[in-house]
Amino acid sequence: MNLLKSITDQICNLLLSKGINELVDLRVSNIDSCDYQINNLVKYQNHSDINLIKTNISRLLDSSDLIESHNFTENQFLNLRINANSIIQNLENVKNNVLRDNKESVIIDYGGPNIGKPLHVGHLRPLNIGRSIYLTNKIIGNDINSDIHLGDWGMPVAQIITYCELEGISFDELTINMLEEIYPNASKKYSSDNDFKEKSQETNKKLSSGEKEVFSNWKKISELTLTSLKETLLILNHDFDYWWGESSVNDLIPDMLQNLENEGKIEKDDGAFISSQITDPRILITKSDGSYLYITTDLATALLRNKQISHEKVLYVTDNRQKLHFEQLFESLSFFDFPSKEYEHVGFGTINDSNGNPLKTRDGGNLKLVDLYEQAYNYIQEINSTLSETDLHCLTNTVLTYSDLLTNRKTDYKFDLEKFTSVSGKTGIYVQYAQVRAKKLIETLSEQKPTLQIPSTPLGPLDRKLIIALANIEFHLELSLKNNEPHHLANYLYDISNAFNTFYQDSNIKKIDDDAERNQKIFITSLFIEYSHLVMSCLGITPVEKM
DSSP: OGGGHHHHHHHHHHHHHTTOOOOOOEEEOOOTTOSEEEOGGGGGTTOTTHHHHHHHHHHHHHTOTTEEEEEEOTTOOEEEEEOHHHHGGGGSOHHHHTOOSSOOEEEEEEOOOBTTSOOBGGGHHHHHHHHHHHHHHHHTTOEEEEEOOBBOSSHHHHHHHHHHHHHTOOTTSOOHHHHHHHHHHHHHHHHHOHHHHHHHHHHHHHHHHTOHHHHHHHHHHHHHHHHHHHHHHHHTTOOOSBOOBGGGGGGGHHHHHHHHHHTTSEEEETTEEEESSOOSSOOEEEOTTSOBOHHHHHHHHHHHHHHHSOOSEEEEEOOGGGHHHHHHHHHHHHHTTOOOOEEEEEOOOOEEOTTSSBOBOTTSSBOBHHHHHHHHHHHHHHHOTTSOHHHHHHHHHHHHHHHHHSSOTTSOEEOOHHHHTOSSSSSHHHHHHHHHHHHHHHHHHTOOOOOOOSSOOOOOHHHHHHHHHHHTHHHHHHHHHHHTOTHHHHHHHHHHHHHHHHHHHHHOGGGOOOHHHHHHHHHHHHHHHHHHHHHHHHHTOOOOSOO
């Protein structure tokens, strides 16, 4: 925590002088009487100089204006209570305070839709999680780029092209609605009709070799899908720095495979290429018919990114079921001596219905994201009929984002529209209401954000609780960044919103006559707005203007 960095550094030096070489572990406390806890001394209870160490730490803490009180437990936990009055001014300019000195360059790969089919509810989590990780990195100053990684090449596209040719469907007259029907029909036909399967495989070979007519038909399908895809993403407030797909690396793959074979890194096995690395099972790089796999295009994509984008780390946001794929990919990147980067798979669970089954339409099909959006929009409109279209749109995306990010990404969750649109509890509606209430208060009082002069009016218990809650942003931000887990920030947003609502209801600021006390509460309110808006920015939520 930067607010206490000078103190934790000094404690670190005190420990070092007694042969204890480790960073001070400062944690948020769950004890009402204290704010933070340091656990370093727990494992040194029997240290020969433990009493002297404690005495020296106590002298340091007693001399600090930042510490109101402290105590050591019997097990040598060090509990700290902060002087909230002394830190209140340090909470200003949170956007500058969270910037990192040691910046990283990161690529985040998420979204991954296939052309020829619409975005469905299964895309909600990678879009939300990926965007939040992207925005959080951007806010702390990292150099980050996003790539949607389209599934726009290979057999699925070949199936669509073959189906259209056999059914006499003009590629110039295709619509996105037609493609939505063609995609599953072609897939089923590929599985059940050997003749269609052979024709699709032949189409795929022509596509890979760049045969003019097949490539032209692919281009029409790709452009049609991409236009529709961008329209949906615009509604949901998503965008990407790079719109690369599997087609972006098709030309790189033959040389990549040839080089790997020349280097002895891959070898032929019944017509297929497998990695020469001895693993169980062996890692398949291409199929026996020469067609490419996900790992083939992912390897080539790594090469393309190394050429085009300066980066140190790559994050892949896909569901948990792809864990093995990325384990094999990362092993192969290392074994093939590709440029050394830090690679990480950011897995997530599924969105389920009230019975715990994957969320579907009534007839069992994939629920489109635009349909889920419309369901949420109409539901919110029924209970907020006076709101503008802009505010309804904002609240709809808030519900679809906040309820998704509130759950640990590694687990599944049940989608409950009634629960997620409640005005109480951990909901997107609740956190929006808190910041709207705060802004309305500032507007009503017609006050500019006051400059707080120290000494200030002593803080009441609820004032203090809110100040400490705001100060804890660093802990939640660090957890979110370290583990690529937005739920830490989503929960923190609820915590500070709840603390503000309690503070607001108790204060009755409009009726306070004392200028110093009134200004201080206005100042705290303005801090809450600043912090809640920053966290919303990290989560991909736009503050609504009216509720």
